[in-house]
Amino acid sequence: MGIVAMTAARQKKSFLSARYKRVRARRGHRRALVALARTILELCWHLLTTGQPYHDRGADYYDKRRPGAAIKTALQRLRDAGCHITTSEEGILITTA
DSSP states (O other), rough: HHHHHHHHHHHHHSSSHHHHHHHHHHHHHHHHHHHHHHHHHHHHHHHHHEEEOOOOTTTTTHHHHHHHHHHHHEEEHHHTTTTEEESSSEEEEEEEO
C-alpha cells in the first residue's frame, strides 16, 4: 500500500497528490504517505461497495473548496517575496521593491 501511495503522490495533477502535499506540509513525509494510503483504501472501499467509477476531483480541489484561503496564501507569498500589494475598487496593484 505504501508503494501505491508513493506513486499517487508523484502524479502531477491529481486529487491524491494535492492531498499528499497538503498533509505533508503539516505532518511530514511519512505521516502524509500513511494518510494517503488510508485515503486510497477508503476510495477503493467506496468503489467496490457502490459500483461507481472513480472520478478524480483534480489538483485544484482544495483551492476551489476554499478560494479565499488560496487567495490569502498567494498574497502572503508575494509579500514574502518582497512585493507591495495595494488594493482599491479598480483592482489589485502589485509592485516589486
